[in-house]
Structures are given as C-alpha cells and as structure tokens.
Amino acid sequence: MRRNLQLGLLFAMLALLVAIQLVPSGVSNPASEGEVSAPPEIQNTLRRSCYDCHSNQTRWPWYGRVAPFSWAVARDIELGRRQLNFSEWGAYYPLTRKRKLQWMGRALEREDMPPLSYRLIHPSSRLSPQDRAQLERWIDSELASAAASSASKAGD
Numbered sequence: 001m002r003r004n005l006q007l008g009l010l011f012a013m014l015a016l017l018v019a020i021q022l023v024p025s026g027v028s029n030p031a032s033e034g035e036v037s038a039p040p041e042i043q044n045t046l047r048r049s050c051y052d053c054h055s056n057q058t059r060w061p062w063y064g065r066v067a068p069f070s071w072a073v074a075r076d077i078e079l080g081r082r083q084l085n086f087s088e089w090g091a092y093y094p095l096t097r098k099r100k101l102q103w104m105g106r107a108l109e110r111e112d113m114p115p116l117s118y119r120l121i122h123p124s125s126r127l128s129p130q131d132r133a134q135l136e137r138w139i140d141s142e143l144a145s146a147a148a149s150s151a152s153k154a155g156d
C-alpha cells in the first residue's frame, strides 16, 4: 500500500517534469538595432563574458532548454537586456549610453558582473585583471569622447 503510494508520487513528479517542458521560456534573439562598436579585444571580452545576457545574441546553454532552469535563465536574460543591451547600443540616446557606460564601470569595479552563478557554470566568462583594466580604459575613452562631442556641440 505504502509502496504504491510512493510509486504513484514518483510518477506524478515525473509527469510534472515532462509537462513543464511544454511551457516555453519566451525568450528569443531579436534582430540587432545597432551593435556596439569597439576595438576587437573589447568586442571579444564583451562577447565572451556579457553577451549571453546583455545582447540579442544569446547562446543557449543546454540547461537553458530544460525547465525549470530555462525559466531562471530567461529571467536573467530579460532583466539583463533591459538594463544593458549591446545589440541596441547604437539606438541608445547619447545620454543613455553615457549612463550605461558609467554603470558598467561601477559593475566592473565591484566585480559583480558576470554574476557569480554564471561564472561558476561558465569559467571562461571570468574577467582577468587585464580584461577588467582593458574594459575600464575603453569605458573611460568612450566617456571622454562623448564629453568632447557634447562640448563641441555646445560651442557651435
């Protein structure tokens, strides 16, 4: 009797696991609206460490196809893209871009991106001190040229 109950529960759980696979995660890769343009070494780092959550060019990991993990992955991607999307970089207003660059600088300083869980599963996404320094230099130079172009506009 007890045994039948246990078997029944096990089957119910398996059936549930199979059934939730039919719930789509709801995330796709839309077309780019203006990919970030940066020197190749910066592009490489961004693609390697940030693009899965901050671009429209997400590479799906195998666990991202299996519910319930797929829902967690989808949530990260949705939140991540909303905060910062390197595939919409060209479509941002200059002031928005500037703010995102400043956020990036802060996130790098605090070493909280990529998120720890992602770094554990994707060791190659970890940023070395050199990667970080290189990104910081790029951010500084982008901010400086943004400041220069708004100053020259103001002088017109």
Ligand code: HEC
Residues within 6 Å of the ligand: 046, 049, 050, 051, 052, 053, 054, 075, 076, 077, 079, 080, 083, 084, 100, 103, 104, 105, 106, 107, 113, 114, 115, 118, 127
């Ligand atoms: C696994 C997915 C993932 C990866 C990979 C990732 N991020 Fe994020 N990122 C997020 C999520 C999710 C948020 C939104 C966090 C929130 O709203 O609390 C976020 C927020 C941010 C923000 C916004 C504001 C802030 O400081 O909280 C910045 C900037 C950022 N990420 C930069 C980066 C950079 C730079 C990289 C690569 C070095 C990176 N992220 C890699 C998921 C990711």
